Amino acid sequence: xxxxxxxxxxxxxxxxxxxxxxxSKYLIIEVLEPRASWLIDHDLGEEIPTNEENLLLKTAxxxxxxxxxxxxxxxxxxxxxxxxxxxxSVIVAGIELANQLGNLSxxxxxxxxxxxxxxxxxxxxxxxxxxxLVVASYVxxxxxxxxxxxxxxxxxxxxxxxxxxxxxxRNVLPKEWTYKEAVAASAIANVAIAALAKGDLRTAGQAIExxxxxxxxxxxxxxxxxxxxxxxxxxxxxxxxxxxxGPTIMTLLPVDHAEAFAKDLESKGLNGQVFVLSxxxxxxxxxx
Numbered sequence: 665x666x667x668x669x670x671x672x673x674x675x676x677x678x679x680x681x682x683x684x685x686x687x688s689k690y691l692i693i694e695v696l697e698p699r700a701s702w703l704i705d706h707d708l709g710e711e712i713p714t715n716e717e718n719l720l721l722k723t724a725x726x727x728x729x730x731x732x733x734x735x736x737x738x739x740x741x742x743x744x745x746x747x748x749x750x751x752x753s754v755i756v757a758g759i760e761l762a763n764q765l766g767n768l769s770x771x772x773x774x775x776x777x778x779x780x781x782x783x784x785x786x787x788x789x790x791x792x793x794x795x796x797l798v799v800a801s802y803v804x805x806x807x808x809x810x811x812x813x814x815x816x817x818x819x820x821x822x823x824x825x826x827x828x829x830x831x832x833x834r835n836v837l838p839k840e841w842t843y844k845e846a847v848a849a850s851a852i853a854n855v856a857i858a859a860l861a862k863g864d865l866r867t868a869g870q871a872i873e874x875x876x877x878x879x880x881x882x883x884x885x886x887x888x889x890x891x892x893x894x895x896x897x898x899x900x901x902x903x904x905x906x907x908x909x910g911p912t913i914m915t916l917l918p919v920d921h922a923e924a925f926a927k928d929l930e931s932k933g934l935n936g937q938v939f940v941l942s943x944x945x946x947x948x949x950x951x952x
Contacts, residue, residue, distance in 0.1 A: 748907060
């Protein structure tokens with residue numbers, strides 16, 4: 665059995681903790697032969713456990729403590745701590761592992777509720793489950809979501825060669841806001857979502873780049889952001905934004921501009937890698 669979960673790009677500007685896109689990098693879990701004890705093969709580094717201490721198994725065994733142990737293989741294209749939902753993809757894979765091996769018959773909404781409670785917010789886990797663009801909320805322990813097709817465009821990710829932990833990104837955010845600031849930020853977010861739903865990427869892009877919730881505080885943590893944004897605008901990009909908590913910088917632009925932009929960005933000698941991506945429309949999937 666093979667479980668495949670897409671990476672995700674959350675927030676999308678002002679969609680803070682509530683909006684995310686599934687993108688075409690993947691975590692793959694192969695379920696191999698039964699064993700006396702769990703074993704996960706991976707090449708992700710010594711700091712990632714290979715036993716029940718791995719987040720994958722912690723999640724699965726939280727749902728189904730009596731799962732029969734297996735030999736697993738974990739293959740990940742999702743960079744760790746880079747703002748592409750690496751932990752969320754593992755959580756969603758763990759839920760699916762328990763669902764399959766434990767015959768839990770979970771619905772997609774069940775999976776979302778479980779994943780959101782573990783992660784604390786739905787912006788990454790929701791698109792990892794459903795694919796596409798997902799707008800979701802988690803208020804008073806209640807989860808709501810809406811899945812939308814993402815307008816046709818290319819996504820180009822600049823992934824810096826350094827980690828940025830979510831906790832560090834959260835620490836630069838303000839603890840309080842005035843009512844006036846909250847209303848203004850919410851209005852921008854409303855326009856961004858409405859424009860994306862309508863397929864108007866120019867209007868959506870303006871709103872995405874006008875975010876007040878988090879980017880203006882976090883950009884100081886990602887030195888490459890101004891350079892990437894400047895090059896993106898030279899290639900008629902719709903928007904450039906911090907993916908999740910960063911440091912990955914995502915750019916939305918016309919499909920026929922993507923390769924030229926990516927090559928131009930690579931030529932700048934910035935400290936990171938460039939990937940041309942697309943929107944994943946499947947979400948988590950299982951193949952026997």
